[in-house]
Amino acid sequence: MPYIQDHWLGKHALLFALCVNLILIRALILFADRYTLPPYISDRIPALIATVAFILIFHGVVFVWQVVGVLRATQHQSSILANIWTVVTYGVIGLCLAFTALSIAASFRALAPERFMPVNLTELEDARASQYALTLSSDATRIHVTGTFALGMAQRLAALLDQNPEVTGIVLHSDGGHVYEGRGVGFLIRDRGLDTYVFEACSSACTTAFIGGVKRYLGPDGRLGFHQYKVDLDYPVPLYDIKGQQEKEITFYRNQGIAESFLEQVFLAPHTGIWFPEGTELMEAGVVDGVVE
Structure with a gap:
């Protein structure tokens, strides 16, 4: 899609790329990762497979696309505030990375074997x-x-x-x-x-x-x-x-x-x-x- 390619090449305005392509999309992804966990997927093996696939696609491929596009957009800044926007961009990327790491850790804690022990009603x-x-x-x-x-x-x-x-x-x-x-x-x-x-x-x-x-x-x-x-x-x-x-x-x-x-x-x-x-x-x-x- 042209939209995906334009962001990857840094053609979107930095503010748009930062707020929409990075912050908004990352927030939606971090909210959606719960759907690979109980109670949506009650069996551990399917939940584990879905979680790993989700991490590889959305915390791997998609996150790289988000970060690269935003960093390339900073290179097109020519205003006197360019340096400030660059610092802000790196700070936002760092926060997104931290929240993503916490989300991944929480997902694997929720998939611990003891959480799927058979229950005698x-x-x-x-x-x-x-x-x-x-x-x-x-x-x-x-x-x-x-x-x-x-x-x-x-x-x-x-x-x-x-x-x-x-x-x-x-x-x-x-x-x-x-x-x-x-x-x-x-x-x-x-x-x-x-x-x-x-x-x-x-x-x-x-x-x-x-x-x-x-x-x-x-x-x-x-x-x-x-x-x-x-x-x-x-x-x-x-x-x-x-x-x-x-x-x-x-x-x-x-x-x-x-x-x-x-x-x-x-x-x-x-x-x-x-x-x-x-x-x-x-x-x-x-x-x-x-x-x-």
Whole structure:
């Protein structure tokens, strides 16, 4: 193609070659390299072949074409800023090279053999279930939820509620866990018309479950903790939108009658910290309906 040949020969304007042919195309390539990895290619050998081919073509041939064309374009500079643009060009090439090397290293880490070990689904479900406990109270009117919100919790809680239709409330004690499970438990509690209680601490994903309650109560020592979400994985998660997930929680909170002034603060604390509002603030915002012993 003439376009490819023109860039290779340095015929494009330096600014265009630098911004479009190098920076933009390299950014698209670095974004696209995840498609040779799980979950898009689940088997290791095909994923390894696809990754090596991708690296040879796009981090090899295409990158050489990008760099050579940009360097040749610098030779046609005649303005008094030519030297400055040359320095800028070498700096951008260095950054692109660094990001490309990091991307290649991350790809091969994601292809480590231990990441493709066969998974026993029964053992996986048991391992997840071991992270939390669902305990029916002695009078069979409440279910105590403790531990981490792991995948499968909402489904197991639904089954326990089906077996015990006299349950009217859920007691929560958790530092959080999986965002989807927190939301799933919150929807389940809301749809079943249950009240929620926190007598100790309920943070992160647990707060979404708590806000699902028709009536929401704190004990004298109960605390609710809020912070931003994070992706706690070692491999790339395609198109995972953390901000979008937080917006879904805000919408759920709003539908549960939480004040707008409170919603503006829910995700201000970074994921490395946590915000524990005072009881009076929770009451005023409609998060909590009362304090009970």
